[in-house]
Amino acid sequence: MSITALLVLAAEAAEPSKVPFYLGGGVFALWAVALSVVGLSRPDFPSTPGAARGLYGVSAVLMALAAASAILTS
Secondary structure (H helix, E strand, O other): OOHHHHHHHHHHHHOOOOHHHHHHHHHHHHHHHHHHHHHHHOOOOOOOHHHHHHHHHHHHHHHHHHHHHHHHOO
8 A cells, every 4th residue: 555545544534524514404404494384384474472582593503503513524
């Protein structure tokens, strides 16, 4: 095995897995699509200010998790 092959293997082993980002980003994207489908089909969605704050909170947490996983796996 040549030195170049060993260096390539070492570089590949040093990279972190992107799976957490793919999962976090996928869940966040599915959440956004679900909110848009429900929001477009129901004119009074969300029906109360408390429900709106809850949706904002869940969205903010999912966004933070996706962003953090992107940073940590870069």
